[in-house]
Amino acid sequence: MDISFTLALIIGLYTFNQAVSGSNLRERVYNKVKNFAVTADPFKTHENIKSALACGMKCTSDCCFMANFIQTTKRCLLFRNLLHDNTGYVNPDITKWEQITPSQGSQILYTKSIYRDCQEIYNTGCDVDAVYTIQPNMGQPPFNIQCDMTSGGWDIIQRRIDGAQDFHFQTWDAYKQGFGDLQTEYWLGNDKIHILSNSGNYMIDFDLRHPNGNWFSESYDNFEITDESDKYRLTIGNAIGGDAGDSIHGHGAIYDPGNMQFSTIDRDNDGSGLNCAEALKGGGWWYSSCGRVKLNAVYSSDGEYDTGNKGLNWHNITKVHLYAGQYASIMETVMKLKQVLP
Numbered sequence: 001m002d003i004s005f006t007l008a009l010i011i012g013l014y015t016f017n018q019a020v021s022g023s024n025l026r027e028r029v030y031n032k033v034k035n036f037a038v039t040a041d042p043f044k045t046h047e048n049i050k051s052a053l054a055c056g057m058k059c060t061s062d063c064c065f066m067a068n069f070i071q072t073t074k075r076c077l078l079f080r081n082l083l084h085d086n087t088g089y090v091n092p093d094i095t096k097w098e099q100i101t102p103s104q105g106s107q108i109l110y111t112k113s114i115y116r117d118c119q120e121i122y123n124t125g126c127d128v129d130a131v132y133t134i135q136p137n138m139g140q141p142p143f144n145i146q147c148d149m150t151s152g153g154w155d156i157i158q159r160r161i162d163g164a165q166d167f168h169f170q171t172w173d174a175y176k177q178g179f180g181d182l183q184t185e186y187w188l189g190n191d192k193i194h195i196l197s198n199s200g201n202y203m204i205d206f207d208l209r210h211p212n213g214n215w216f217s218e219s220y221d222n223f224e225i226t227d228e229s230d231k232y233r234l235t236i237g238n239a240i241g242g243d244a245g246d247s248i249h250g251h252g253a254i255y256d257p258g259n260m261q262f263s264t265i266d267r268d269n270d271g272s273g274l275n276c277a278e279a280l281k282g283g284g285w286w287y288s289s290c291g292r293v294k295l296n297a298v299y300s301s302d303g304e305y306d307t308g309n310k311g312l313n314w315h316n317i318t319k320v321h322l323y324a325g326q327y328a329s330i331m332e333t334v335m336k337l338k339q340v341l342p
Ligand SMILES: [Ca+2]
Pocket: 268, 269, 270, 271, 272, 273, 274, 275, 276
């Protein structure tokens, strides 16, 4: 590609991008990137596309945030999330459209602006549940997250579906970085939860599926955690609605995770003589001594909370709503944040 054509292409795409994203709340100009990997599959692939500009034009709807045009094959790949480097972080120096790896036949990238959270993406008119890239704090790296758009743009920080992903044996560092698959079961990571929850006034919602099939939920205001230097200490406000019952604050100080630091099987920061994370098969959590909520615990596939402490607990549901004569174990969980806008 000669220089004049490249320039024309850049000007064309730049004009185009300004037109489609001029109303974005967090307009952002990207720089160049040399090494990248796309960590998600494209949600759509167009064949026989004539130009990068035509490919970019395909990325104006369907919650598309990145287009990758491969000149050699004339393929146009559309993504919901943005570029990633090998650590899983979005490269902060990505470009709106940049000719990359010319030796492999030029690929040209086009990305839209990046948003602070799922609610901002939802407010652009995007209502597809998927993995998106957000940047809650402009001074910190962006990251990917599954957005619950069905409920209006919530940031999912934890999700369990069937127990395929272990949560119990994960170390402090694993909880710090995050683990699992953003498409299915995962813990977002304490560093990211810290960044997100400190970038505004966030509420948290717990969605919980009982083995009898019913979903329950409970919401709390003022959710945030400190950074690693304070061991991700939890602030969680009052229960503000839902039908699950208040298992966070409702059972007394010895069970209350509020103001507690995070503990894992290899880091005991709880208020008990035991290591709650290990002794209760509880996985990483903000244990006091110990707690009435245990959503990162060893999964119980039969829906029963057994005598060996195997199972996911939300006391007001699992004890009150008995299952097969035993305590129940929660089958599916979602922990999700949403900014309370002034
Ligand atoms: Ca302890």
